[in-house]
Amino acid sequence: MSSVKLYVYDLTNGMAKQLSMQLTGKQIDGIWHTSVVVFGKEIFYGQGILMTQPGRSHHGQPLQVIDMGETALDQDTFNDYLAEMRTHYTADKYHLLDFNCNSFTDDCIGFLTGNSIPSFVKDLPTDFLSTPFGDALRPTIDAMFRRPTPGAVPLAPAAGSSSSPDPQLTASILQSATSQAEAGTSVNTGQPSSSITAPIHMITNSATFNNFVRNNKAAVALFTAPKTCPPCRMIEPVYERLAEEKGSHGGKQGAAFATIDTDAGVSRALSAEWGIRATPTFIFFLNGKKIDELKGANQTELRSQVDLLLFQAFPPHPHTSLSLPSVQALSLNPILFTQVPAFDAVLSKQIGFIDTQESWPSSGPTKDQVKVTISGDVMAYLKARYPSSGTADSKAKLPSAETDVLTSWTQATAIMSLALPIESLFPIADLWRLAFLDPAVCTWSATLTPNSPPSFDVINTLLPKAILALDSPAKGARNYILIVLRLLCNMFSNLTLAHKIIRAHTLRDQLTVLLIPSLLHNDAMVRTASASLAFNVAAVLQKDRVDGVRSGGIQLDNEEDLADWEVEVVTAVIEAVDREKESEEVVHRLVASLAFFLRLAPFYESHAKPLLEVLQSRQTLRSKLSGGEGWKVENGIQKKDIRKLVEEVADKLCA
Known part of the structure; x- marks a missing residue:
C-alpha cells in the first residue's frame, strides 16, 4: 500500500491570478501543472515522462498538495505501467492545452486509485478557451507546440486585437508557462515539439476510461492498433478531424473523443473488458451508457454515427427531446x-x-x-x-x-x-x-x-x-x-414534384388559395380531400426537417420564405379542427398535419408558439375529445389512436 498525492503547481508563478481578469474577463487562478507522488517518487509529463524526488523538480515547491487516497497496487506493477505509458506520453505529443501533464496525471491517478484529478485542473483549458481572449490565443499556443514548416514565421498575438489588450504581457505569460512546462527535462530533441492534431484523450486503463465515459454527455472511444493494423492508420486522420470538428474542446458543445492503443500491454485488459476482438472498433456512449458500436474503417458510417450521437445528446430543436410516440408513429407516406x-x-x-x-x-x-x-x-x-x-x-x-x-x-x-x-x-x-x-x-x-x-x-x-x-x-x-x-x-407521390409545388412561390400560393377555403367547405368529402392535401404538404416538410436534423441541423436559409406561409396554413388547420363536427377521420388528418407543421418548425418560438397561444389551439384540440354542441358523436372522438394523437399534440406541441 502506498499513499497517492497530487502536487499542483502554477506555471505562471502567480501572473495568471493577478492578470487573468484584466486579460480574459474571467478569474483564472493559475495555469496548472500537476504531478503524481507515489512510492516515494514524483512523476510528471513534459518532454516525456520524468521522475524525481518529491518537491525536487524544476517547478519547486507545489502550490497545493491533494491527498488522492491509497493504491492497492505494488511498485513493480506501477513501474510496468509507466514503461508502457512512455510509448504514449512522448515529447512530441505535448501540448499546453490538449495533451499535457494533467492528462498524464489523470491517467496515473485513475490507474492507481480509480479516481480522477480535481475538475478545477481538468476544466482549465475549457474555461480559458471559452473567453474571447483564449479563443484568439489558440492559434498562438498551437504554433508554440507544433513542429514548424521550414521558413514559417511563428505566430504571435495580433497587436491591437480587441481580444489581446496587451500583446507583450500575453507573450510574457505564455512564455513563462511554456518554459516551466518544458524546462528541467532529461530529454531534448533539439526541435520544437509537434502537437497531436486533435483534442483526443489517450487512455490506457479502466479507471480513467470509466471517468471519461461518466464525465462526458457524449463520448466516442476508438480501440486501435496503429503498429500492426493498416486500417487503423488509415482511419486515424479521419478520426482526428472529427474530433476537431465535433469535439467539446474550446467551450464548444460536442462529443469527447478517446483513443485506446490495444497494442500497449496496459490497455489490453481494458480492451478485453469491452470485448474488443478487432481493430479499429469505435464505441459510442450517451450519458455514460454504451449505445452503439462500429467495427472497421468506414469513414461515412463513422461520421454518421458521430452525428447521430450528437443529435441525441444535444437535440437541435426543443421538440426533439419530447416523447411523442403517437406523432412518431405517423407515416410520412402521402395520402393517395x-x-x-x-x-x-x-x-x-x-x-x-x-x-x-x-x-x-x-x-x-x-x-x-x-x-x-x-x-x-x-x-x-x-x-x-x-x-x-x-x-x-x-x-x-x-x-x-x-x-x-x-x-x-x-x-x-x-x-x-x-x-x-x-x-x-x-x-x-x-x-x-x-x-x-x-x-x-x-x-x-x-x-x-x-x-x-x-x-x-x-x-x-x-x-x-x-x-x-x-x-x-x-x-x-x-x-x-x-x-x-x-x-x-x-x-405528392413523387418527392421531386412535391418539392416543386411547395418551394415554387406561384404554385404554392395557388395551392394555398385552394386549400384554405376547402378545409372549411360544407361538403364532407371536399374537407376530407383538403385535409389529406394538408397532411401531404406537412409530411414533405417533416421528412425534410427530420433528414436535416439527422445530418446536423435544419438549414434555416431554406426555411425563411416558408415561415409566414406556414403561419397562414396552421391558422387555417386549427380553425378547420375547431369547426369540424362530423368526421373523426378529417380531425385525424388535420391534427396529424398540425403535428408535422409544428414538431420541427425552425421558427417555432418566434412564429408558431405565439400564434398557438392566440388561437387557443390547446383548448380547441382538447374540445374534440369531449364533444359538445353540434358534434356528431356526443362524447367526442372515439377511436383510441386518434384520441392519443390529439392529446399529444395539444399537451406537448401546443402547450
Missing part, C-alpha cells in the same frame, strides 16, 4: 386517391360535354382532335396501366406514359379549360388524377419550368380553374374541386 373509375363512363361523359359545347376556340386543337386524343392514346395508356376497375396498384410493374402522349393530352386539356365551363371539366381532371400515380408523369411535370407554355403545364391549367370553382354554386363545380384536391394529393 387510387380508386380507378369506369373509364368508358368517364370518357362518354367528357365527350358529351365537348359535343354539347357550341363555341370552340379558333386556335389550338379542334373538337375532333381533342376527342381523338382522349379516346385514343390517353385511354389506351390508362387502360393498359389500370386494366380493371378497383384500386390502382402503385407497386406493380405498369406501363408509363410517353412524352408525346402527355404533350398532346396537356394541349387538349388546356383547350378544354378555355372552351368548357368548370363543371364540365371534372372527368378530364379525374383521368389526370390517376396519371399522377405514374412516376413518369410526375417526373415529366417536375421538369417543366416557369417559362414553359401554359398549354404544356397541366397544373397551371387545372388548379386556377379549381380556385374559380370555389365561388360557383353548381354541383359540377363541387365535383371539380374535389377531383383537383385529390389530383394534388397524388402529385
